[in-house]
Amino acid sequence: MKVILIGHGKTGVAFKGAVEMIYGKVDDFLPLTFMPGEGIKDVETKIQNVINDSNEETLVITDLFSGTPYNAASTLALQQKVTDVVAGMSLPMLLEVALNKDKMKVADLVKMLAQDSNSYVRVLSSEVEKEEKEDDF
Amino acid sequence: MIIKFARIDDRLIHGQVATVWSKQADAERIIVVSQEVFNNDIRKKLLKQAAPAGMKVNVVDVKKAVAVYNNPKYADTTVFYLFTNPEEVLELVKSGVPLKSINIGGMRFEEGKTQITKAVSVTKEDIAAFKELDKLGIELDLRVLADDAKKDLLKLIDQKVKE
Numbered sequence: 001m002k003v004i005l006i007g008h009g010k011t012g013v014a015f016k017g018a019v020e021m022i023y024g025k026v027d028d029f030l031p032l033t034f035m036p037g038e039g040i041k042d043v044e045t046k047i048q049n050v051i052n053d054s055n056e057e058t059l060v061i062t063d064l065f066s067g068t069p070y071n072a073a074s075t076l077a078l079q080q081k082v083t084d085v086v087a088g089m090s091l092p093m094l095l096e097v098a099l100n101k102d103k104m105k106v107a108d109l110v111k112m113l114a115q116d117s118n119s120y121v122r123v124l125s126s127e128v129e130k131e132e133k134e135d136d137f
Numbered sequence: 138m139i140i141k142f143a144r145i146d147d148r149l150i151h152g153q154v155a156t157v158w159s160k161q162a163d164a165e166r167i168i169v170v171s172q173e174v175f176n177n178d179i180r181k182k183l184l185k186q187a188a189p190a191g192m193k194v195n196v197v198d199v200k201k202a203v204a205v206y207n208n209p210k211y212a213d214t215t216v217f218y219l220f221t222n223p224e225e226v227l228e229l230v231k232s233g234v235p236l237k238s239i240n241i242g243g244m245r246f247e248e249g250k251t252q253i254t255k256a257v258s259v260t261k262e263d264i265a266a267f268k269e270l271d272k273l274g275i276e277l278d279l280r281v282l283a284d285d286a287k288k289d290l291l292k293l294i295d296q297k298v299k300e
Contacts, residue, residue: 021152022152022153022156022157022282023156023157023282023283023284024157024282024283024285025284091152092156095156095157099156099157099160116190119190124186127186128186130186136195137197137201137205137208
């Protein structure tokens, strides 16, 4: 599976760096940029350039639902050029992808991400409350 | 108690441990074995709330760790041990908790320590403890990230300490 990371500005590049601090090398994570002045066609072209001549499944992970990177990737997905598109890029999400990309199909992986997404946001005060109810040795 | 994994990392539960290593370990509980943390209520509280999804975190000293290991109530519990130093690993092993391997992931540099790798610095006491663990047949697995190659800790120590 190929994983393309593209958000507004250079977030895709920065996120790949963050994943590598924790997980280690992820050579099949391909980061792209979307800079001020660029439009949906530019993004489509960038994505197409990295998926060219590949029969591998491709998952595009973007930062914002309905943002330009998401819309560009969705256009390609509807033409069956990429397998699926996810919005809401975050470090916990990308680590889940890194841990599972070699053993899962895109269809199953995206289902899992959607299911687990509520655990990506955690609040200290409620964690502490929850922890106090848990049993100890 | 079924020991799935044991690691020395003085950052304890942080990004690498909370995500990758805890998945690899595939254990029900993370047991932090550290007298220092055991005596510090704030650190204890922070660690317990940092439990990765589906795991429980306990903070104990060596004495309690041994008692829990021998408690039949936890015979089937799978655990991931976390330590901050090799002395406490050695103490636990000598008290009869059979570790096969200890992963060395992070021991931060402080004044008076010898830096062995980017992530691992040791005191004389640490070196002695590692040598004793090695003599007891426990694998010393020097790796920060799960997909790093395992390095020979004692060989690196010998090189650095001679210099």
